[in-house]
Amino acid sequence: MSEQRKPRILVTGAAGALTQQVINRLRDNCDIVAVDFRQQVYLGDDIPSYCIDLNKRGFEDLFRQYRFDGVIHLGRLMTSELTRMRRYNANVLGTQRLLDLSHKYGIKRVIILSTFHVYGAMAYNPALIDEAAPLKSAGLSADLVDSVELENLANIYLWRYPELNITILRPCNIVGPGVRNTMSALLSSERAPVLAGFSPMMQFIHIDDMADAIVLAWQKPVKGVFNVAPHDWVAYQQALKMCGCKRIPILSVPPIVPKAIARLLNLKSFPHYLLAFFKYPVVIDGRAFAREFGFKPKRPLKEIFRYYRNNKRPV
Structure with missing residues (x-):
């Protein structure tokens, strides 16, 4: 008997630390093809890697050439990247193209990485937000429209094409070594801004645990959010x-705050929409995923914070 072929997976967002962790966990048991439209990434001689725009014609050639069994779409652009229109083109139109091609070429498994930001930060959020809660963030910030539209799009395909077996993951704050988001920049800084009078509850998941969660989702084709x-x-x-940060109180006067925070953290910019998340709690209920996929995070908060306490970046 001939040896069974390994499943072949297209993984997007190859330049990201989380994507690279997922690839490293899957490379022994799967044939991986990696893409990123921002830069070419070398992941080893065994993994073909492409710098390609999902909206360009050449992207379909990969589906023809490799005949993928599954897609793990981790290439969502963060709000700090590119302009709003280019981000919309990448996150929404690029995802639509990816899903159309997945349907056209008979893909049997699709995982899409979203974010808890889609719920929106409001004073009246429930104590634990479950997956049935409305996605309010698009009405609160134009910067999150692409994140919500990406999800709405994925949900349409989830029900229209059940054979794609789409799973949408909404993680809380992903942090840890190699993570380059705003929250990681805050935790690793010597001096971190706080909005005077506010200290909302927050959740953090270590990049190792998030990579494990994505792999578990790949291994068990359960549709849903x-x-x-x-x-x-x-x-x-x-x-x-x-995390050993010196807290710098800032008055929550909207036009001033993002610039002050960006200056304090030595960032190019600070996303305006994040201000609400430093005022109001957005605590999500992860029990459904834990129950369905047997997920249990290994890295406690103490370990996460110890890493940032011991690895301060110069400001």
């Missing part, structure tokens, strides 16, 4: 204290 978060949380100011 799932929050991914540990069942513990901590007040933002307490998190900063445990």
Whole structure:
């Protein structure tokens, strides 16, 4: 008998630390093809890697050439990247093209990485937000429209084409070594801004645990939308204290705050929409994912914060 062929997976967002962790976990048991439209990434001689725009004609050639069994779409652009229109083209139109090609070429498994930001930060959020909660963030910030539209699009395909077996993951704050998002920049800074009078509850998931969660989702083709978060949380100011950050109170006057925070953290810019997340809690319920996929985070908050306490970046 001939040896069974390994499943062949297209993985997007190859330049990201999380994507590379997922690839490393899957490379022994799967044939991986990696793409990123921002830069060419070398992942070893065994993994073909392409710098290609999902909206360009050449992208379909990969589907023809490799005949993928599954797609793991981790290439969502963050709000700090590119202009709003280019981000919309990449996140929404690029995802639509990816899903259309997945349907056209008979893909049997699709995983899409979203974010808990789609729920929106509001004073009246419930204590634990489950997957049935409305996605309010598009009405609160134009910067999150592409994130919500990406999800709405994925949900349409989830029900229209059940054979794609689409799973949408909404993680809480992903942090840890190699993560280059705003939250990681805050936790690793010597001095971190806080909005005077506010210290909302927050959740953090270590990049190792998030990579494990994505691999578990790949291994068990269960359709649907799932929050991914540990069942513990901590007040933002307490998190900063445990990370050894000096807290700098800033008055929450909207036009001034993002510029002040960006200057303090030595960032190019600070996303305006994030301000609400430093005022109001957005605590998501990750029990459905844990139950369905047997997921249990291994890295506790103490370990996450110890990493940031011991690895301060110069400001």
